Amino acid sequence: MIHSILARLARLFLGCAALVLLSTIIVGCGGDARDAADGAATTSPDTAATRHVTVAAASDLKFALDEIVAAFRTVDPSIEVKVSYGSSGNFFSQLSNGAPFDVFLSADIVYPRKLAAAGHADSSSLFHYADGQIVLWAPSGSGVDVKGKGIEALRSPEIGKIAIANPEHAPYGRAAEAAMKSLGVYDAVKDRLVLGENIAQTAQFIESGAADVGIIALSLAMAPSMRDKGTYWPVPLDAYPRLEQGGIILSRAHEPEAAAKLVAYMSGADGRRVLRSYGFIIPGE
Amino acid sequence: MDWDAIALTTRLALSTAGILFLFAVPLAHWIAMTKWRGKTVLEAIIALPLVLPPTVVGFYLLMAMGPNGPFGAVYHELTGGMLPFSFGGILIASIIFNVPFAVRPLVAGFESVDRRLIDMSRTLGNGRLKTFFTVTLPLSWQGLLASLVLTFAHTLGEFGVVLMVGGNIPGTTRTLSIAIYDNVQSMNYAAANRSALVLLGVAFVVMWITTVLGRRRMPV
Numbered sequence: 001m002i003h004s005i006l007a008r009l010a011r012l013f014l015g016c017a018a019l020v021l022l023s024t025i026i027v028g029c030g031g032d033a034r035d036a037a038d039g040a041a042t043t044s045p046d047t048a049a050t051r052h053v054t055v056a057a058a059s060d061l062k063f064a065l066d067e068i069v070a071a072f073r074t075v076d077p078s079i080e081v082k083v084s085y086g087s088s089g090n091f092f093s094q095l096s097n098g099a100p101f102d103v104f105l106s107a108d109i110v111y112p113r114k115l116a117a118a119g120h121a122d123s124s125s126l127f128h129y130a131d132g133q134i135v136l137w138a139p140s141g142s143g144v145d146v147k148g149k150g151i152e153a154l155r156s157p158e159i160g161k162i163a164i165a166n167p168e169h170a171p172y173g174r175a176a177e178a179a180m181k182s183l184g185v186y187d188a189v190k191d192r193l194v195l196g197e198n199i200a201q202t203a204q205f206i207e208s209g210a211a212d213v214g215i216i217a218l219s220l221a222m223a224p225s226m227r228d229k230g231t232y233w234p235v236p237l238d239a240y241p242r243l244e245q246g247g248i249i250l251s252r253a254h255e256p257e258a259a260a261k262l263v264a265y266m267s268g269a270d271g272r273r274v275l276r277s278y279g280f281i282i283p284g285e
Numbered sequence: 286m287d288w289d290a291i292a293l294t295t296r297l298a299l300s301t302a303g304i305l306f307l308f309a310v311p312l313a314h315w316i317a318m319t320k321w322r323g324k325t326v327l328e329a330i331i332a333l334p335l336v337l338p339p340t341v342v343g344f345y346l347l348m349a350m351g352p353n354g355p356f357g358a359v360y361h362e363l364t365g366g367m368l369p370f371s372f373g374g375i376l377i378a379s380i381i382f383n384v385p386f387a388v389r390p391l392v393a394g395f396e397s398v399d400r401r402l403i404d405m406s407r408t409l410g411n412g413r414l415k416t417f418f419t420v421t422l423p424l425s426w427q428g429l430l431a432s433l434v435l436t437f438a439h440t441l442g443e444f445g446v447v448l449m450v451g452g453n454i455p456g457t458t459r460t461l462s463i464a465i466y467d468n469v470q471s472m473n474y475a476a477a478n479r480s481a482l483v484l485l486g487v488a489f490v491v492m493w494i495t496t497v498l499g500r501r502r503m504p505v
Binding site: 062204225 | 455457473
């Protein structure tokens with residue numbers, strides 16, 4: 001009795017397993033980025049003509065680029081832009097290993113230059129879209145007077161953890177480290193540093209209170225989710241090497257033409273206005 | 286709700302559980318039945334992903350699947366495509382990373398079958414295959430269930446390996462757990478919370494069903 005029930009259950013179960021396998025075979029595992037993206041684009045009014053541009057962007061662009069992409073969508077509804085945010089150094093190594101992105105927007109122009117030199121992109125598509133700035137940020141109510149004391153506030157004994165981005169692969173982390181060294185506080189604070197994987201995670205560390213203060217991108221300090229939650233002190237531009245931000249269109253881009261349109265929009269008047277409003281310095285201005 | 290990520294994660298978990306099951310059943314059956322003394326070495330190798338940091342597995346896989354790796358070069362030759370940062374890439378990674386979750390419950394299930402029943406079936410003239418399908422398999426259904434469920438559930442939550450091998454590409458390799466990581470970084474806590482609740486809910490339902498169906502001890 002019990003065994004016949006068990007056997008029936010087992011048969012039912014094997015049936016399920018067979019179904020899973022069948023679905024696997026039908027769904028297939030060879031679907032590439034484009035298939036997946038097409039499947040997801042059902043909300044678009046004109047699916048057949050929709051072109052998908054994938055962007056790997058430095059995470060200091062998180063809020064500014066979201067705004068630019070939303071505006072670009074109204075200008076050219078036939079192009080759907082998908083953005084991944086991360087640290088420029090990580091993207092650089094992923095792109096060198098064949099990551100399927102159309103456009104790379106780096107926080108350090110050195111990375112796209114290297115990609116062009118290695119043959120992953122055409123150097124003629126290289127563009128310098130902005131210069132980044134760093135700020136010392138503390139949440140309101142933390143009692144840390146960053147506005148009044150500037151970088152010297154870091155010496156305060158109440159401060160436990162200081163968040164910066166990982167200098168190994170995040171340009172903003174390198175800038176923060178350089179600024180602390182040139183302003184003479186690095187040796188005093190280096191044991192209290194915590195490293196974010198990229199500048200957005202660094203900002204999240206201090207926004208959430210996990211770290212007491214941090215050095216982050218001005219563009220993130222000006223973002224809606226952080227603007228009202230803290231105060232910041234802009235680190236003097238001469239305290240760190242210029243954060244020249246550059247982008248490039250990859251040679252293996254599936255949609256080079258649509259990618260070029262996005263890049264042109266970003267470097268045009270509309271894109272520049274948004275970048276400026278997030279505290280980026282526009283080259284030549 | 287991040288439907289893109291939910292669909293992708295479900296597809297990855299189903300494919301991983303399904304494909305792995307095909308390989309795991311014969312392998313686990315052999316391990317359970319063989320008297321070969323060297324099988325402990327094999328079992329240790331199979332269990333490795335349980336204790337290896339996901340970054341170690343991710344690093345080796347990225348090297349092997351990259352354009353300069355042995356595996357990546359062959360794949361590129363055959364298909365013209367690239368494995369890292371594609372769905373195929375994270376599927377292979379998640380299959381390898383889930384081997385112990387598929388194989389170990391199956392071995393436990395097959396080992397729990399009374400050998401005398403198997404021998405009896407053989408003496409009654411049934412072939413090995415018929416005995417396997419009519420005696421061993423139905424009697425070890427709990428192991429089969431646990432194997433599938435654990436693989437499925439474990440894939441849903443996999444993070445490190447998928448991030449290293451897959452990058453973070455919306456619709457292709459950005460699974461639900463990576464979407465949560467992303468949402469937290471961009472301080473979009475509401476979205477992170479929604480996705481996290483989905484995973485919490487699924488994990489609970491899956492474990493609950495397994496417990497109800499299994500009643501007896503879980504084979505891991």
